[in-house]
Amino acid sequence: MKILHTADWHIGRRLNGTDLLSDQMHVLDQLVEYIKDEGIDLCVIAGDVFDRSNPSQAALELVNEYLYRINIGLGVPVLAISGNHDSRSRLDYGSRWFEKSNYHMRTSIGDILKPVVIDGHHFYMIPYMDVLEAKQYFMDESIVSHHDVYRRVTAEIRNVMDHGARNILVGHMFMSDAKASDSERPLSIGLSEEVGTDLFTDFDLILLGHLHHPFAITHDAIFYSGSLLKYSFSEVRQPKGFRVIDTGEGIECRFVPTESKYDLVHYKGSYDEVINEKVTFPDKNAYFKFELTGLETIKDPMAKLKMIYPNTLELRPVVEVRENSMSKVDVNRSSDREIFDAFIEQVHGSELTEYQQGLFKQLFKGDIDETD
Amino acid sequence: MKILHTADWHIGRRLNGTDLLSDQMHVLDQLVEYIKDEGIDLCVIAGDVFDRSNPSQAALELVNEYLYRINIGLGVPVLAISGNHDSRSRLDYGSRWFEKSNYHMRTSIGDILKPVVIDGHHFYMIPYMDVLEAKQYFMDESIVSHHDVYRRVTAEIRNVMDHGARNILVGHMFMSDAKASDSERPLSIGLSEEVGTDLFTDFDLILLGHLHHPFAITHDAIFYSGSLLKYSFSEVRQPKGFRVIDTGEGIECRFVPTESKYDLVHYKGSYDEVINEKVTFPDKNAYFKFELTGLETIKDPMAKLKMIYPNTLELRPVVEVRENSMSKVDVNRSSDREIFDAFIEQVHGSELTEYQQGLFKQLFKGDIDETD
Numbered sequence: 001m002k003i004l005h006t007a008d009w010h011i012g013r014r015l016n017g018t019d020l021l022s023d024q025m026h027v028l029d030q031l032v033e034y035i036k037d038e039g040i041d042l043c044v045i046a047g048d049v050f051d052r053s054n055p056s057q058a059a060l061e062l063v064n065e066y067l068y069r070i071n072i073g074l075g076v077p078v079l080a081i082s083g084n085h086d087s088r089s090r091l092d093y094g095s096r097w098f099e100k101s102n103y104h105m106r107t108s109i110g111d112i113l114k115p116v117v118i119d120g121h122h123f124y125m126i127p128y129m130d131v132l133e134a135k136q137y138f139m140d141e142s143i144v145s146h147h148d149v150y151r152r153v154t155a156e157i158r159n160v161m162d163h164g165a166r167n168i169l170v171g172h173m174f175m176s177d178a179k180a181s182d183s184e185r186p187l188s189i190g191l192s193e194e195v196g197t198d199l200f201t202d203f204d205l206i207l208l209g210h211l212h213h214p215f216a217i218t219h220d221a222i223f224y225s226g227s228l229l230k231y232s233f234s235e236v237r238q239p240k241g242f243r244v245i246d247t248g249e250g251i252e253c254r255f256v257p258t259e260s261k262y263d264l265v266h267y268k269g270s271y272d273e274v275i276n277e278k279v280t281f282p283d284k285n286a287y288f289k290f291e292l293t294g295l296e297t298i299k300d301p302m303a304k305l306k307m308i309y310p311n312t313l314e315l316r317p318v319v320e321v322r323e324n325s326m327s328k329v330d331v332n333r334s335s336d337r338e339i340f341d342a343f344i345e346q347v348h349g350s351e352l353t354e355y356q357q358g359l360f361k362q363l364f365k366g367d368i369d370e371t372d
Numbered sequence: 373m374k375i376l377h378t379a380d381w382h383i384g385r386r387l388n389g390t391d392l393l394s395d396q397m398h399v400l401d402q403l404v405e406y407i408k409d410e411g412i413d414l415c416v417i418a419g420d421v422f423d424r425s426n427p428s429q430a431a432l433e434l435v436n437e438y439l440y441r442i443n444i445g446l447g448v449p450v451l452a453i454s455g456n457h458d459s460r461s462r463l464d465y466g467s468r469w470f471e472k473s474n475y476h477m478r479t480s481i482g483d484i485l486k487p488v489v490i491d492g493h494h495f496y497m498i499p500y501m502d503v504l505e506a507k508q509y510f511m512d513e514s515i516v517s518h519h520d521v522y523r524r525v526t527a528e529i530r531n532v533m534d535h536g537a538r539n540i541l542v543g544h545m546f547m548s549d550a551k552a553s554d555s556e557r558p559l560s561i562g563l564s565e566e567v568g569t570d571l572f573t574d575f576d577l578i579l580l581g582h583l584h585h586p587f588a589i590t591h592d593a594i595f596y597s598g599s600l601l602k603y604s605f606s607e608v609r610q611p612k613g614f615r616v617i618d619t620g621e622g623i624e625c626r627f628v629p630t631e632s633k634y635d636l637v638h639y640k641g642s643y644d645e646v647i648n649e650k651v652t653f654p655d656k657n658a659y660f661k662f663e664l665t666g667l668e669t670i671k672d673p674m675a676k677l678k679m680i681y682p683n684t685l686e687l688r689p690v691v692e693v694r695e696n697s698m699s700k701v702d703v704n705r706s707s708d709r710e711i712f713d714a715f716i717e718q719v720h721g722s723e724l725t726e727y728q729q730g731l732f733k734q735l736f737k738g739d740i741d742e743t744d
Contacts, residue, residue, distance in 0.1 A: 057461035064465050089429035093436050094466030
């Protein structure tokens with residue numbers, strides 16, 4: 001069976017106030033095309049389809065449209081769970097009708113022991129749940145971390161699972177040797193989010209969402225698909241795409257990169273080289289975050305940058321610090337004049353002109369002891 | 373075919389701040405029971421399932437649950453349209469999956485010429501649309517009122533309909549000899565809302581939502597089901613229930629009343645008779661709106677009323693106006709003392725005591741001419 005594994009679509013997400021719906025459609029078109037062309041048998045979405053618990057109408061329409069294309073248009077079963085960004089009730093709305101078309105949207109802890117069984121594969125769908133919720137659900141006071149939650153969840157499943165079947169867990173969590181980027185909303189405050197890989201040895205395959213880096217973890221059976229797009233400037237260097245898993249003899253998993261409509265670029269340099277195009281970028285329409293020196297005397301640099309790079313989203317001024325920023329003057333052993341000269345040189349990068357020296361003398365007159 | 377016709381559920385509606393979800397469930401339970409017991413073949417919901425375009429999670433769950441019971445639980449087709457309170461996108465979410473189970477949620481003008489055909493009955497589903505929208509959709513500048521909208525809609529349908537079939541229109545509008553209550557949100561401002569009955573002669577049956585009174589219109593073929601509950605104190609005297617239409621030889625339509633969990637009561641009288649139970653009500657737990665006299669000297673009357681009538685929602689003080697409220701004293705021809713006496717009698721309903729008369733004399737001394 002060929003499984004396409006994706007997660008963290010975050011439909012409705014905005015980047016520095018910019019709407020990303022058309023960017024998201026651009027990638028989802030590739031994903032749908034791939035499912036069609038490559039004969040994918042099943043699509044797994046490991047949480048955070050929406051970015052907010054209360055998605056906009058446009059976001060709802062987009063998700064509705066693409067899931068329709070995959071599930072009804074192409075007739076491919078869809079197995080999805082809710083993530084920490086999703087609202088369970090909203091995702092659950094209509095789910096009992098969806099099931100009849102093999103679109104399984106699982107949002108309830110109450111269903112974690114009922115695998116979706118397709119073609120000898122048992123998919124244990126574990127929607128995101130927080131520590132308090134799991135503690136109450138299992139009435140288990142020993143649950144105080146996310147690791148505890150999944151210790152309990154996997155123990156429960158172990159009791160009922162068919163160990164002869166191919167068992168696949170779909171979840172939305174922070175696996176322990178994975179690193180979080182800026183755009184994964186913290187799962188909890190004050191409680192450890194990390195879940196150890198050792199809990200999942202009963203499963204042949206663990207397909208995850210939450211972390212946006214598709215290579216956030218290196219493991220034979222545990223995979224993140226990564227997010228649909230780069231959703232923060234901390235993800236600039238992350239590849240984006242989806243995973244395809246072939247469960248033939250063994251399990252083969254590979255990452256399929258997608259092409260973004262616009263890339264994210266974080267550039268650090270000088271205003272001069274950017275505005276005068278002394279540095280070139282593959283796409284001037286990329287979403288730029290600039291950290292630039294030389295902005296001190298520029299009026300409205302953002303507007304000027306947008307003339308060339310229309311999708312500039314962020315501009316941070318960098319105050320140029322000269323290499324020898326530490327003063328070479330020992331204030332205890334130098335005259336006031338020496339201190340002043342050193343200061344002027346440090347700030348302006350040049351010595352006082354004769355005229356300036358004259359002014360200095362005039363202003364400070366006898367107040368400054370030149371020889372001390 | 374036995375059709376159950378309902379509308380204006382307004383799930384999520386609050387009455388003077390009070391949540392009505394359990395009241396709504398109480399009535400929906402009766403509706404589902406009726407469908408089961410009476411062998412209803414089809415359920416029509418003529419708009420405003422939700423009260424707001426952005427329903428709460430509890431409202432979403434409730435609608436999801438009852439539509440599931442009717443459509444999948446009992447296997448009864450559901451034909452529904454969006455009303456002016458609903459958000460189209462939200463209602464449309466999942467609708468293409470619902471269709472596969474004969475749950476047809478129609479929210480788009482683009483679909484009005486595609487009837488849902490069930491057992492020789494052609495259901496033209498007309499979601500609520502406003503004047504501007506219809507004008508743009510049909511590119512017809514002559515559309516300036518709701519009547520114009522439906523003139524165009526019915527003309528369009530007339531061109532394509534099978535006149536030999538049984539044609540049923542499902543809509544959400546204000547039919548012209550119908551009267552609006554407080555809780556039907558105005559469809560538009562500054563444009564006539566009323567739609568004439570003469571436009572619908574091509575249809576065997578017109579099943580409507582929007583007006584909350586089930587007998588808002590008297591017509592052989594045009595029916596309102598009325599709302600699920602009394603949603604404002606202006607609806608106190610309205611029966612609530614649903615309609616059952618039998619389309620055998622002819623068309624038989626009857627109204628089936630439902631029982632509310634708590635009734636709405638609007639009582640006008642005195643505080644004394646209410647608080648001392650000199651007047652009795654069938655259910656002290658009803659939702660009361662009291663308009664009472666004699667509140668002037670009562671401290672926190674609302675709290676006291678709630679001790680007996682816990683679901684009191686509204687209390688309006690009524691200042692008792694005596695029958696002869698016009699003063700009999702001609703101020704131009706009476707002494708100040710006569711004017712004052714008349715005033716005291718009017719306000720207190722009694723003459724001054726001797727002690728008060730003494731006080732009066734003392735205070736006004738010679739300033740008041742008693743004989744003028």
